[in-house]
Amino acid sequence: MTVSTKHLPYYISAYKINNYMKKVSEKWVKQQVVKTLKGLGAYYFYPVANGYMSIGIPDVVACYNGTFLGIECKVNGNKPTVLQQKNLGSITKAGGFSVVIDEHNFKQLEEFILQHQEVLWNER
Numbered sequence: 657m658t659v660s661t662k663h664l665p666y667y668i669s670a671y672k673i674n675n676y677m678k679k680v681s682e683k684w685v686k687q688q689v690v691k692t693l694k695g696l697g698a699y700y701f702y703p704v705a706n707g708y709m710s711i712g713i714p715d716v717v718a719c720y721n722g723t724f725l726g727i728e729c730k731v732n733g734n735k736p737t738v739l740q741q742k743n744l745g746s747i748t749k750a751g752g753f754s755v756v757i758d759e760h761n762f763k764q765l766e767e768f769i770l771q772h773q774e775v776l777w778n779e780r
Contacts, residue, residue, distance in 0.1 A: 680759040685729040686715055688762040693718050696766060698725075712739025714747070714754065720769055724752030731759055 686702070693700045693716070700718035703709065714726035726747040728736050736744065736756055744754035753772055757765055 680731055682715075682729050682731045685731055685757060685759055685762055689716050689727055689729060689757055689765060692762070692765045692769075693720070696720055696769065698769075710743075712737060712743045714740070714743065723769075723772070724750075725769070726752060726754040727765075728754070728756045729758070730756055733758075 690700065698718050698720035700716055702715065703713045703717060705711075705713075715729040716725075716727040718725040718727060724747065726744055728740055728744060730736065744756070747754040753769075755765070755768060
């Protein structure tokens with residue numbers, strides 16, 4: 657069960673794990689994504705936002721076994737912006753994979769990567 661707590665900084669979401677409430681931020685979701693990528697041995701980086709780069713770039717850019725991944729992290733039911741959706745679509749159109757990860761589906765990231773990797777290897 658998700659409890660909206662918009663009065664907290666960064667629109668922190670809270671959800672129940674093992675009978676206690678856990679506060680979740682986008683930073684926490686990114687940390688879970690990185691743990692998964694490290695566990696797989698994937699290359700990854702966080703694009704640093706500054707005045708000189710394009711906006712809408714995914715939060716985490718990764719490569720696993722030759723497959724490009726754009727991973728946008730969200731929390732509290734937030735959706736990607738129009739520019740983020742455009743960039744995620746461009747990644748998919750170019751043959752990579754793009755995914756939006758939140759506090760509810762972060763545990764499925766490894767399964768998603770491995771399933772899609774298997775499909776790619778079978779096509780080669």
